[in-house]
Each structure stands twice: as C-alpha cells, then as structure tokens.
Amino acid sequence: MNMEGSNKKLKNEFNKLDNCQANDSNFQPGSDYKQLIKDIKKFTTLIQEKKVEDELFKTVYNIAHPRFVKELWDTDGDNVSELSLNSDTSADEAYWKDLEQKMDAFLKNKKINKEEKTDLKTSKDSKPEVPNKPWVEKYRPKTVDDVVEQTEIVSVLKQVLGGADLPHFLFYGPPGTGKTSTILAAARELFGNAFRDRILELNASDDRGIQVIRDKVKNFAQLTASSVRPDGSPCPPYKIVILDEADSMTGAAQAALRRTMEKETKTTRFCLICNYVSSIIEPLTSRCMKFRFKPLGTYVIKSRLEMICKEEGVNCDMNAISKIVDISEGDLRQAITVLQSCARLKGGDKITEDDIVEISNLVPEGLVFDLVESCKENVYEKIQLRVTKIIYEAYPLSQIVTQIHKYITSSNSLTDVQKAKISEYIAECSSRLQRGASEYTQLLHLCCSMGNILQEES
Amino acid sequence: MSLYVDKYRPTSLQKLDYHLAQAQHLKNLVNQGDFPHLLFFGPPGSGKKTRIMALLRELYGPGVERLRMEQLNFTTPSNKKLDIMTVASNYHIEVNPSDAGIYDRVVVMDLIKNAAQTHQLDSSGQRDFKVIVLTEVDRLTKDAQHALRRTMEKYIATCRLILCANSISQVIPAIKSRCLAMRVPAPSIEQIKTILQQVSKKEGLNLPPELADRIAVKSDRNLRRAILMLETCKVQQYPFTPDQEVMEPDWLMFLRDTCKQILSEQSPKKLIDIRNRFYELLVHGIPTDIIFKVMLDELVKSCDSNLKAKVVDLAALYEYQMHQGSKVIFHIEAFVANFMSLYLNYLEESVMLE
Numbered sequence: 001m002n003m004e005g006s007n008k009k010l011k012n013e014f015n016k017l018d019n020c021q022a023n024d025s026n027f028q029p030g031s032d033y034k035q036l037i038k039d040i041k042k043f044t045t046l047i048q049e050k051k052v053e054d055e056l057f058k059t060v061y062n063i064a065h066p067r068f069v070k071e072l073w074d075t076d077g078d079n080v081s082e083l084s085l086n087s088d089t090s091a092d093e094a095y096w097k098d099l100e101q102k103m104d105a106f107l108k109n110k111k112i113n114k115e116e117k118t119d120l121k122t123s124k125d126s127k128p129e130v131p132n133k134p135w136v137e138k139y140r141p142k143t144v145d146d147v148v149e150q151t152e153i154v155s156v157l158k159q160v161l162g163g164a165d166l167p168h169f170l171f172y173g174p175p176g177t178g179k180t181s182t183i184l185a186a187a188r189e190l191f192g193n194a195f196r197d198r199i200l201e202l203n204a205s206d207d208r209g210i211q212v213i214r215d216k217v218k219n220f221a222q223l224t225a226s227s228v229r230p231d232g233s234p235c236p237p238y239k240i241v242i243l244d245e246a247d248s249m250t251g252a253a254q255a256a257l258r259r260t261m262e263k264e265t266k267t268t269r270f271c272l273i274c275n276y277v278s279s280i281i282e283p284l285t286s287r288c289m290k291f292r293f294k295p296l297g298t299y300v301i302k303s304r305l306e307m308i309c310k311e312e313g314v315n316c317d318m319n320a321i322s323k324i325v326d327i328s329e330g331d332l333r334q335a336i337t338v339l340q341s342c343a344r345l346k347g348g349d350k351i352t353e354d355d356i357v358e359i360s361n362l363v364p365e366g367l368v369f370d371l372v373e374s375c376k377e378n379v380y381e382k383i384q385l386r387v388t389k390i391i392y393e394a395y396p397l398s399q400i401v402t403q404i405h406k407y408i409t410s411s412n413s414l415t416d417v418q419k420a421k422i423s424e425y426i427a428e429c430s431s432r433l434q435r436g437a438s439e440y441t442q443l444l445h446l447c448c449s450m451g452n453i454l455q456e457e458s
Numbered sequence: 459m460s461l462y463v464d465k466y467r468p469t470s471l472q473k474l475d476y477h478l479a480q481a482q483h484l485k486n487l488v489n490q491g492d493f494p495h496l497l498f499f500g501p502p503g504s505g506k507k508t509r510i511m512a513l514l515r516e517l518y519g520p521g522v523e524r525l526r527m528e529q530l531n532f533t534t535p536s537n538k539k540l541d542i543m544t545v546a547s548n549y550h551i552e553v554n555p556s557d558a559g560i561y562d563r564v565v566v567m568d569l570i571k572n573a574a575q576t577h578q579l580d581s582s583g584q585r586d587f588k589v590i591v592l593t594e595v596d597r598l599t600k601d602a603q604h605a606l607r608r609t610m611e612k613y614i615a616t617c618r619l620i621l622c623a624n625s626i627s628q629v630i631p632a633i634k635s636r637c638l639a640m641r642v643p644a645p646s647i648e649q650i651k652t653i654l655q656q657v658s659k660k661e662g663l664n665l666p667p668e669l670a671d672r673i674a675v676k677s678d679r680n681l682r683r684a685i686l687m688l689e690t691c692k693v694q695q696y697p698f699t700p701d702q703e704v705m706e707p708d709w710l711m712f713l714r715d716t717c718k719q720i721l722s723e724q725s726p727k728k729l730i731d732i733r734n735r736f737y738e739l740l741v742h743g744i745p746t747d748i749i750f751k752v753m754l755d756e757l758v759k760s761c762d763s764n765l766k767a768k769v770v771d772l773a774a775l776y777e778y779q780m781h782q783g784s785k786v787i788f789h790i791e792a793f794v795a796n797f798m799s800l801y802l803n804y805l806e807e808s809v810m811l812e
Contacts, residue, residue, distance in 0.1 A: 134494075334635070337635070341494070341638050344486065344487055344490060344493070344494075345483040345486055345487055345638075346483065347486035347489065347490075358641075359638075361639050379763070380758065380767075384755075391501065392501055392643060392644040393641075393643040393644070394499060394500040394504065394625075394641050394642060394643045395641070396625070396626050396627065396639075396641075397625065397627045398626070398627050432778040433627045433628075434627065434628070435778070435781060435782065436628050436781040437777055437778040437781050438747035438750065438751065438781075439627060440747075440751050441747075441751065441754060441770070441773050441774050441777045442774055442777075442778070444754075444770050444774070445770050445771055445773070445774030448766070448767040448770045448771070449767070451767070452767055
C-alpha cells in the first residue's frame with residue numbers, strides 16, 4: 001500500500017460520505033479540535049505504518065464529522081498532493097503543523113456547540129452490539145405497548161404503569177405467546193434501571209423444591225424496597241417474583257407459597273406463568289388475577305417476521321414466511337427461531353419454502369400421503385418397503401405420527417368410526433415411542449393396523 | 459495399518475461425498491463464527507460423526523485431530539465412583555454419557571460444568587467457546603436430559619453442545635427446541651456404490667460393479683458396514699470375482715438360522731433350545747431392537763397377510779414391553795412362544811381347509 005493510493009482512497013471515502021450528509025446543514029464542529037487534529041495525525045501515521053485501511057476509516061468516522069474533515073482536506077489539497085509525492089516524515093510534520101494553524105483559523109469563525117461535543121463523545125464510546133444474540137431475545141418487546149394481541153392484560157398493565165396497584169398475576173396459555181415477555185417488559189417500565197434488583201426470576205430449570213421457596217423466595221420477599229430509584233426518580237415500592245413454568249413446580253412447593261404470597265403483599269408481588277392452569281393448585285389461582293394468553297394470529301406473526309427480515313437483511317421468500325407462520329401454529333418464538341436457523345444455515349442466500357420444511361424437520365406431505373395410500377392397499381411388502389425407507393431417511397418419527405394424524409382426521413374419504421379407530425392406534429404408537437420402543441416395529445405396527453381398518457370398512 | 463473406514467473418512471466439509479447441500483449449510487454456519495447447539499440424528503453408518511468432526515475441523519483447524527484419551531472420574535451423590543473414558547482435543551471433548559448407566563445425569567452435569575467454567579485463554583484466532591460432543595443422546599435417561607436442558611442454557615457463552623443420536627423420538631422436546639436439528643439420512647445404494655468404487659480405486663483394487671452392487675444392497679444402507687464388508691471380501695479373496703460371496707456378520711446368520719428353527723418346529727422343547735440361542739446372542743451384545751427387527755422380518759416371510767398383521771402387532775407389543783422391563787430375555791421368549799402358537803394354529807387351519 002503506497003501513500004498515494006491510500007490518500008486517494010481516503011479522499012474518495014470522504015466524498016462518498018459527504019454526499020450522504022450534504023443535507024445536514026446544521027452541523028457544527030466540536031470544540032476539542034486540537035484533540036481532533038492529534039487523532040487525525042495518529043491516523044496518518046497509521047496509514048504510513050501500513051495498517052489495515054478499513055480499520056482506519058472506522059476510526060476517522062468516530063473522530064470527526066466527515067464533512068468537516070472534507071473541508072479541511074480541500075483547503076489543503078495542494079499540500080496533500082505534495083505529501084503523497086514525498087514520503088519524508090519531516091515534510092509530513094510540517095504539513096500537519098500548517099494544517100493545525102489553518103484549522104485554528106477556520107474554527108474561530110464557528111460557534112462551539114456543546115451538544116455536538118457530547119454527541120461526538122458518545123459516538124466514540126458506543127460499543128458495537130453483541131452480534132450473535134438470538135433474535136428471540138433481541139426482538140423481545142421492550143415496553144408494554146410493544147406486546148401484541150393480548151389486549152386485556154395490556155390495558156391492566158397500563159393502568160398499573162399509570163399508578164394503580166399491581167395485583168398478583170397468573171398468566172397461562174400456549175408457549176410462545178408472550179407471557180414472560182409481557183411481565184419483563186412491564187417490570188422494565190416500572191423500575192427502569194433498578195429492574196435487575198427488583199425482580200427474582202425462577203424457571204423450571206432452576207432448582208425449585210419446597211426448600212428454595214422457603215429460603216430464596218422468602219428472603220427476597222422480606223427485604224423492603226424503597227419508593228425511589230437510585231437516581232432519585234419515583235418508583236413503585238415493591239418487588240416482583242416471577243415464577244416461570246409454574247406448572248412444573250411440585251404441589252408441596254406451591255402450597256408453601258400460599259401464605260408467603262399473602263404475608264409479603266406489602267413488599268412483593270408474584271407473577272406465576274404456566275402453560276396449563278389446571279396444574280396450579282386452587283388456593284394459588286384464587287389469589288391471583290388470571291389472564292389467558294391466546295395463540296397469536298397469523299397476521300401478527302407474519303408482520304413480525306417481515307419486520308425482522310427487514311431489520312436483519314434476510315432475503316426470504318413470501319411463501320417461506322407463510323410456511324413458517326403455518327408450522328408455528330401461533331407460537332411466535334418458534335417462528336423466530338426457525339427463521340434465524342434458516343438465515344444462519346443459508347448464509348446470504350434466499351430462503352425458500354423447501355428450506356423451511358427441511359430445517360424445521362417437517363416431513364414432506366408427499367411422503368405421508370404415499371404411506372397412507374400404501375396402507376389402503378394393505379399389502380404388507382409395500383408397507384414394509386415404505387416404512388424402511390422412512391427409517392433410512394431418518395425423519396423424526398414423532399413428527400410423522402403427528403402428520404399422519406393430521407392427514408387422517410382431515411381426510412374426507414374416511415368414516416368417523418375409521419378415524420376414531422386409527423386415532424387410537426396413533427395414540428398407542430406415539431406413547432410407546434416416547435417410552436423408548438424401536439421406531440421400525442412401532443411404525444410398521446401402526447401402518448398394518450391402519451391397513452386392516454381401512455380394508456375392513458371399505 | 460488402519461481400516462479403510464478410518465483411512466478414507468472425509469476430514470473436511472468440502473470432501474464429503476453426499477448431502478452436499480447440508481455440508482454447505484454447515485459451512486455457512488461456521489463462517490458466521492458462532493452457532494447454536496446442534497443435534498445430529500440419522501441411522502447408523504450415515505456419517506453423523508464424520509460430519510461432526512469435519513465441522514469441528516472447519517471451526518478450529520487441524521488441531522482437533524490431535525486426540526487423546528482421558529479417563530475422568532465422577533462421584534455420584536451416593537458416593538459411588540465412576541470412570542468414564544473420554545476422547546478430547548484442545549478444543550473439544552467427546553463423551554458417551556450412557557456408559558454411566560443410570561448415573562448419566564451426574565456425568566452430564568459435571569462434565570459440562572468443568573468444561574464450561576474454563577475459558578479459552580488465548581482467544582486470538584480461536585473461538586471463545588469449547589465444544590462438547592455427546593453421543594447416543596437417545597439413550598440418556600429422562601433425568602439426565604432434563605439436567606442437560608438447564609446446563610445448556612446456563613453455559614451457552616463458554617460452550618456449545620453437539621448432540622448425536624440415532625433417533626430423536628426419545629429426546630425430550632425441550633432439548634429438541636433448544637438445538638438446531640440436522641437430519642443425516644442414510645446414503646442411497648447408488649451413493650454407497652460410488653464410494654465403494656472410489657475406495658477401491660484409491661487402494662488400487664479392481665472392484666467388479668456386480669460385487670459392489672451386492673455389497674451395497676447387503677450393507678443395509680450403512681456405509682460403515684459396506685466399507686467393512688469390502689475389506690472383508692478383500693481379505694477372503696483377491697482379485698475379486700463378480701459372483702464372490704459377500705460375508706454377512708455371523709450373528710445375523712445365527713439369528714436367521716434361529717428363525718428357521720422356529721418355523722420348522724413349534725413345541726415347548728424347541729422353545730428351550732431357542733432360549734439358549736438367544737442367550738448366546740445377548741451375551742455377545744447384539745442390541746435387542748435389532749434382534750426383534752430381524753426376527754420380525756424373517757418370520758413374516760412365511761405368513762399370509764392376515765397373520766402378518768398379527769405378528770407385527772405381537773412384535774410391537776413385546777418390543778415395547780421389553781423397553782419397560784429390565785430382563786430382555788422374557789420378552790423375546792414371550793414373543794417367540796406367542797408366535798409359535800399363532801403359527802401352529804395357522805398351519806392347522808390351512809390343513810383343515812385343504
């Protein structure tokens with residue numbers, strides 16, 4: 001890399017940037033221009049030491065407004081060309097000294113804008129965001145307003161944010177509907193920066209026996225919370241205990257919670273989150289305000305996915321998005337996870353419907369159709385051939401069983417009795433598989449029984 | 459001298475012979491510098507391990523191939539000492555936790571904790587996470603799988619798990635949803651044939667296409683078995699002749715012979731004879747689900763379609779019960795006894811009809 005080349009490249013870069021920011025007429029340069037000059041100096045020496053250019057350009061963007069540097073550059077156009085011919089460092093220093101003087105003169109005419117100065121500083125300090133955060137975390141709603149579809153709970157939480165008292169909550173509903181997100185967003189809005197100290201989040205993967213409830217939760221609940229934040233602004237005087245996946249808590253642990261919940265109302269609010277409300281004991285449900293989270297509508301999921309695609313620069317087919325929405329069945333978390341996995345696996349390529357089917361481990365519809373058709377013929381050898389093929393292709397059997405069930409129940413050519421009988425076998429097969437029976441034998445059994453039923457009645 | 463299987467194992471993602479689209483996907487994944495936990499699943503001999511090693515090589519460079527064996531000690535809560543063999547390089551560690559039997563939970567927890575609590579020291583030019591490869595995840599107890607789910611989330615910053623399983627029916631949904639699942643289908647007969655030809659070309663052997671064909675069919679679409687068969691054939695007779703016999707594993711022949719005996723005579727006396735044969739198989743460590751599969755396939759050959767369905771029903775029932783119980787021999791024997799009675803009835807009926 002020679003000096004001339006790098007200078008030209010640098011200048012080009014500035015030109016480009018200048019075009020982008022030509023409309024930015026309000027710009028005024030920072031006051032600490034001397035620092036700036038020093039930085040630029042450092043920058044040029046870096047060039048001379050043949051460091052990576054891109055790195056340097058990045059530094060310069062942080063140091064100064066490009067338009068400013070451009071102006072500076074233009075006034076010294078002659079010197080630059082001279083400099084580029086002459087690689088002697090003493091000449092270089094002379095040039096920069098000269099430049100510094102001119103800068104002084106140039107800046108005297110300008111007003112110093114303090115705000116601009118702080119702006120410059122923050123741009124220098126800001127660190128790049130962690131690039132590999134899961135999108136599920138990245139696009140979690142930050143405020144209660146961002147929560148989609150769950151209107152009742154949002155309106156209640158808004159009242160709480162407006163100063164009303166917070167009751168104990170019990171959120172239930174299928175996975176991926178925003179239960180945890182909602183309460184976290186609410187807590188963040190209520191407590192601001194103190195949010196980490198004010199909540200205790202326990203989920204099923206934490207040890208959560210009766211002992212933990214007695215010690216950890218009680219201790220946390222007994223500490224009083226002040227009604228001001230560390231920075232002095234007001235804040236509600238209570239803490240929140242979030243018990244995620246509460247349905248996997250033991251009955252004894254739930255029972256231990258009863259009195260604690262009542263006794264500590266002064267300082268602590270509880271939020272229980274679960275999939276099935278029936279597995280929470282009655283005394284707890286009666287102490288909480290219950291909200292059901294319904295599965296998200298297809299439109300909502302679709303618009304979210306499109307938004308993420310746009311933000312992340314993912315090239316995704318419209319059909320592919322519809323397919324994701326289809327398989328997610330109202331579970332936004334799953335939809336986003338599938339999208340991210342696809343994007344990662346495909347690199348920069350376009351994501352198509354087939355990729356989605358492959359990655360989400362769906363079984364191609366044709367395969368299920370063929371299997372059921374060969375069952376209808378009820379020829380053992382044919383069925384056996386198909387089953388072997390499926391096992392070789394390593395399709396997850398639990399998925400196949402689910403899809404067979406879907407196919408059977410939505411079929412028009414079967415009678416209700418047939419459907420019921422087949423469903424019974426499907427249930428048996430699925431339960432056996434889960435308990436560790438071998439795939440080949442069980443699938444063969446299911447198909448043979450299906451064959452018999454289909455032949456008997458038709 | 460190493461076996462062909464190890465000698466010609468592809469070492470990098472570029473050199474893989476089939477599932478090329480998937481290889482490209484894996485490459486994309488590595489190029490982004492970071493990946494989620496992975497779960498590879500597919501039938502035996504389909505190349506799961508090969509893909510995992512190639513992925514690790516792509517990730518860390520040739521250093522992953524410098525392997526060493528390590529004996530790790532674990533202590534269960536009941537103070538029982540366990541020794542587990544692990545295979546490790548500087549970047550990854552590979553364990554088969556199901557070696558520990560019912561104590562696999564302790565192994566999983568301790569291992570991941572140990573590996574995850576040590577940070578990579580010189581992070582320059584290296585990944586800042588280690589990889590833990592767990593094989594035979596489908597044989598982990600439910601308890602261990604639940605423990606895994608907690609540890610997986612906790613230590614995501616310092617380690618990634620690559621899980622390897624034959625089928626994912628036995629893997630709990632919580633783990634499946636936390637991993638990116640990669641399906642590795644068995645290679646097709648055609649693919650196996652081309653690979654056999656490639657291997658023999660590299661060895662300087664002349665492999666007649668007919669023989670390759672028969673090896674591929676007999677290999678059960680298991681590439682490892684196919685290449686081993688090729689090597690056995692070479693040991694038996696070289697130069698190859700197209701009509702050369704392809705040796706099958708002797709346990710398979712033994713099992714087929716057993717099935718023939720079952721079909722030849724159905725009596726309590728025979729049942730006792732056969733019990734000894736099953737003991738023989740079990741002593742040699744033949745997996746029970748394979749015994750059931752081969753028996754089923756052999757026995758239904760001489761049944762009519764009505765009986766076939768019944769036999770399958772029986773096999774499914776006893777195979778399932780076998781997994782519930784702890785002594786496998788009862789269930790295999792129960793299946794055989796039931797089959798015998800069914801088959802005897804069937805024979806008598808057909809005699810009556812005539």
